[in-house]
Amino acid sequence: MNGAIMNIKTIKSDKFKYIDLSYLNHCTRSNSELMMEMIQLYLEQTPPLISKLKQSLQDKDWDSLQTAAHKMIPSFLIMGIGKDFETMARKIQEYSRTEQHLDELPEFVLQLDKVCSQACGELKEEYNLFRKTT
Amino acid sequence: MMNNEIKPLFFLVDDDALFLKSLEIDFAQNTESNIMTFATGELCLENISQNPDVIILDYYLNSIDINAINGIETLDRIKASNPLIPVIILSSQDKIDVAVKCMKHNAFDYVVKSETAFIRLKKIISTIFQTQKTEKALNWYMENM
Numbered sequence: 423m424n425g426a427i428m429n430i431k432t433i434k435s436d437k438f439k440y441i442d443l444s445y446l447n448h449c450t451r452s453n454s455e456l457m458m459e460m461i462q463l464y465l466e467q468t469p470p471l472i473s474k475l476k477q478s479l480q481d482k483d484w485d486s487l488q489t490a491a492h493k494m495i496p497s498f499l500i501m502g503i504g505k506d507f508e509t510m511a512r513k514i515q516e517y518s519r520t521e522q523h524l525d526e527l528p529e530f531v532l533q534l535d536k537v538c539s540q541a542c543g544e545l546k547e548e549y550n551l552f553r554k555t556t
Numbered sequence: 557m558m559n560n561e562i563k564p565l566f567f568l569v570d571d572d573a574l575f576l577k578s579l580e581i582d583f584a585q586n587t588e589s590n591i592m593t594f595a596t597g598e599l600c601l602e603n604i605s606q607n608p609d610v611i612i613l614d615y616y617l618n619s620i621d622i623n624a625i626n627g628i629e630t631l632d633r634i635k636a637s638n639p640l641i642p643v644i645i646l647s648s649q650d651k652i653d654v655a656v657k658c659m660k661h662n663a664f665d666y667v668v669k670s671e672t673a674f675i676r677l678k679k680i681i682s683t684i685f686q687t688q689k690t691e692k693a694l695n696w697y698m699e700n701m
Contacts (some may be wrong), residue, residue: 445671449582456581458580466573467573489619493620496574496578499671
């Protein structure tokens with residue numbers, strides 16, 4: 423967790439990007455229309471999942487929290503978001519499933535909220551760039 | 557073994573639209589196949605009469621819509637409808653109990669969603685077709701000997 427928090431601070435000061443589209447680029451064979459479609463799906467799907475994550479935590483609804491975290495996991499790989507954050511989502515899933523280390527969940531949810539918001543911002547920029555060039 | 561001699565039909569079932577699309581792209585770009593995608597187990601079952609050659613099914617199918625049937629229930633209903641359709645279960649969870657549960661419900665195999673998931677799927681599908689081919693040949697010999 424600490425590594426991920428430090429990562430965010432570094433990112434803020436160095437303007438480091440949270441996303442890396444290498445994997446998406448490879449999967450789509452650089453097909454910009456497919457890349458735009460995937461980005462659009464991420465932008466549609468992720469904010470409701472983050473809202474569900476936050477609401478479930480507030481309601482102490484551990485089943486719902488587990489499910490929301492679970493559903494986010496593949497998107498970290500697809501959008502090239504750091505492995506630290508995927509690990510964080512896996513911990514949320516595991517801790518809410520076992521109802522252990524519950525005190526760590528608010529910080530994890532906060533961190534995922536931050537990283538996904540930042541990723542959405544970056545992906546919107548990428549989407550607009552694709553749109554201008556296609 | 558296949559619906560036609562040219563292209564097999566694959567059903568891809570996942571309520572994660574992003575992952576489903578990435579899987580569809582992988583299959584479209586790397587296999588000679590017909591692909592149908594479904595966001596729920598219910599939709600998959602509604603189309604089961606099309607007799608797909610392989611179904612790739614998400615384990616956690618009711619995470620977006622909690623009233624939707626889950627992956628295991630979908631698997632059971634597929635098998636009740638046609639026990640010969642091979643079903644491969646996909647999940648983000650790398651858990652032995654999940655894998656065992658899937659096998660007990662007659663899944664052909666269980667694959668964890670990761671960077672190498674598609675490579676594993678391709679290998680498993682190849683094994684499925686090879687096994688079916690061998691069984692078909694064996695049956696032919698048994699009937700004609």
